[in-house]
Amino acid sequence: MKILRYQADRRTLGVIGAWYALMAYAWIASPTGFWPNAALVAMLCMGAFQGAVATHNAVHCPVFVARWMNNLWQVVLTLTYGHPVSSYVPGHNLSHHRHTETRRDVMRTDKARFRWHLLNLLFFTASLSTSILGAEARYARYAIGRHPRWARQLALESVVMLAVVVALFALDWRNALLYVVIPWQYAAWGIVTINLLQHDGCDPASPWNHSRNFVGPVVNWLAFNNGFHGVHHLKSTLHWSLAPEAHRRLLAPHIDPRLDEPSLIAYALRTFVLPGGRRNFDGTPRPVRDPGPDEDWITDDGPIPATSVTSIRMALLRDAAA
Numbered sequence: 463m464k465i466l467r468y469q470a471d472r473r474t475l476g477v478i479g480a481w482y483a484l485m486a487y488a489w490i491a492s493p494t495g496f497w498p499n500a501a502l503v504a505m506l507c508m509g510a511f512q513g514a515v516a517t518h519n520a521v522h523c524p525v526f527v528a529r530w531m532n533n534l535w536q537v538v539l540t541l542t543y544g545h546p547v548s549s550y551v552p553g554h555n556l557s558h559h560r561h562t563e564t565r566r567d568v569m570r571t572d573k574a575r576f577r578w579h580l581l582n583l584l585f586f587t588a589s590l591s592t593s594i595l596g597a598e599a600r601y602a603r604y605a606i607g608r609h610p611r612w613a614r615q616l617a618l619e620s621v622v623m624l625a626v627v628v629a630l631f632a633l634d635w636r637n638a639l640l641y642v643v644i645p646w647q648y649a650a651w652g653i654v655t656i657n658l659l660q661h662d663g664c665d666p667a668s669p670w671n672h673s674r675n676f677v678g679p680v681v682n683w684l685a686f687n688n689g690f691h692g693v694h695h696l697k698s699t700l701h702w703s704l705a706p707e708a709h710r711r712l713l714a715p716h717i718d719p720r721l722d723e724p725s726l727i728a729y730a731l732r733t734f735v736l737p738g739g740r741r742n743f744d745g746t747p748r749p750v751r752d753p754g755p756d757e758d759w760i761t762d763d764g765p766i767p768a769t770s771v772t773s774i775r776m777a778l779l780r781d782a783a784a
Contacts, residue, residue, distance in 0.1 A: 467523070467525065471525045473686070474519070474686065477513075478509075481512070481542055502641065503640055506641055506645040507648035507649070508684075511653065512684065515653065516543075517539045517542075519701075519702050523700070536619060541622070544646025545650060546619035546623060552597055557759050561759060571657065572753035572754075573586070575753070579739045583655065583730070586655050593756055602616060630642055656688075662674075662748065663740070665743070669716075670692070670713065671717055672695060675691055675721060676726040677706075678725050681726045687702045689726065690708075
């Protein structure tokens, strides 16, 4: 009997399983020295971020054949990522993907408004938290009667996460803070902040140049090929294991080559640390802009309108594949 839709997700299961095993080891060993704790927390932060990436992948392309297993997997990921997986859908799938970099995108990069770009890297997630959480709450109220299956799954994930947090703090508040809450916060920061690296200074109106790609092998092994972000926006339900080949075949021949970054670290140093600062992908200065108020998108969860930029991208993608 087939269990996984794609066998490549054995890596996903292994990474998430390793995070749980490491967290259990840290909890049981409870080292007292600074450096052992720092090493454990750093590894748990990285694993929690990978859990956030796995969350992103799961809400676009389910891992298991059976629905009940996908529902259970979302609970497992909730405890890795530190946020109900179902709540990722409104702000990411329905807001960011449908309305990339517009006022209906709650994660648009115009909201990064510090003139010193390093501060945008550090505080981008904090600057978005109110609008993201508010949108999630509004969508949950809207969806209760319209998407009851989603609402029930969100409730399950939320109740389990709350119960686990309360139990862990009751057992040992220090361990809960070090080995669970801090990694969760890092994961939330990382999965939102990566949006700044992937879209800031790109051209959201372009069918090709709307996203920045990080094509290095190490980052893509660790992040399940999520460096290939442009083709993900073109085909959001494409399994992550197929992204490199799809990028080479469908996107790379058309995009500006400056949007294929060989190293995420080199890009981050050049953009956020070294002189030169915030720039558009073509090298021109990227000024701080007024993001304006968020526009309502909560009720716009039906089929993508035929005139949307996303549908135009998909039409061009079909033509390129023909």
